[in-house]
Amino acid sequence: MTRGFVMSEINQNRNLNNQYSLLVKVIHWLMAFGFVLMWSSGYLMHGFFAEDSAGEEFIFAMHISTGVLLVMLLIARIIARVLIRPPALPAGFTALDKRMAHAGHLALYILPAVIMTLGWAETDFGGHGVTLFGIPMPKLFPTMDTWMGIKLEDFTSENHEILAWTFLAVVVLHVAAAVKHRMVGHDVLYRMGIGKK
Ligand code: HEM
Numbered sequence: 101m102t103r104g105f106v107m108s109e110i111n112q113n114r115n116l117n118n119q120y121s122l123l124v125k126v127i128h129w130l131m132a133f134g135f136v137l138m139w140s141s142g143y144l145m146h147g148f149f150a151e152d153s154a155g156e157e158f159i160f161a162m163h164i165s166t167g168v169l170l171v172m173l174l175i176a177r178i179i180a181r182v183l184i185r186p187p188a189l190p191a192g193f194t195a196l197d198k199r200m201a202h203a204g205h206l207a208l209y210i211l212p213a214v215i216m217t218l219g220w221a222e223t224d225f226g227g228h229g230v231t232l233f234g235i236p237m238p239k240l241f242p243t244m245d246t247w248m249g250i251k252l253e254d255f256t257s258e259n260h261e262i263l264a265w266t267f268l269a270v271v272v273l274h275v276a277a278a279v280k281h282r283m284v285g286h287d288v289l290y291r292m293g294i295g296k297k
């Protein structure tokens with residue numbers, strides 16, 4: 101099978117009914133569900149169970165394993181984003197709407213990528229090792245206490261936490277924007293598989 105044939109297959113699947121491809125829709129909703137688990141488990145880890153209790157250890161392991169699955173989905177999503185061009189934004193969008201949609205979507209790729217990197221780094225710096233339901237994952241960062249006077253575990257932990265909640269705020273804006281556009285008559289939800297045009 102030639103590369104040209106593969107590309108023409110992909111091109112034929114572009115902008116089908118002005119919707120995202122089925123693959124992108126599936127990844128979008130799987131990740132949205134996964135992120136809800138990440139915020140909930142992150143909150144429960146510190147806000148609910150006693151330190152070092154069995155409950156905390158369990159939630160912590162689930163947080164890391166779900167995080168690893170989300171890393172894989174994010175990589176798949178970025179590859180899909182490069183190969184399958186998304187449908188053009190609705191004609192009713194103003195230039196400002198378009199700019200905000202592009203900036204918002206970009207932030208929704210960059211923020212999780214940085215948060216995941218910080219979470220992975222924190223786990224490796226502390227020498228715990230990232231695992232996927234018990235299977236050891238590659239050690240991407242050395243076990244290390246400080247670098248140029250920075251306490252690495254504290255630094256990554258604080259920034260992971262700050263960015264995780266910032267990311268939640270951006271997702272709330274993202275959902276509000278989707279609802280607002282539906283209300284003013286240029287629905288985008290059907291483009292991601294909810295409802296009909
Ligand atoms: C929970 C985390 C979520 C993340 C990280 C996220 C991320 C994204 C990203 C990155 C895109 C742009 C896709 C692209 O062009 O490559 C997108 C599109 C979209 N998302 Fe989400 N999303 C989330 C949750 C939701 C929820 C809960 C809704 C429901 C209201 C939603 C509705 C949409 C819609 C309708 C689009 C298509 C926008 C368009 O027409 O271009 N998303 N999302």
Ligand code: HEM
Binds near residue numbers: 145223
């Ligand atoms: C975008 C995906 C992720 C989100 C939304 C997220 C969210 C959170 C939240 C909300 C907390 C609790 C912070 C608090 O105390 O309020 C947390 C803690 C933590 N997360 Fe994540 N996380 C993500 C990915 C990951 C990944 C991929 C890993 C590791 C491979 C990871 C490792 C950790 C660790 C080790 C902690 C404990 C931090 C501490 O020392 O306080 N996270 N995460």
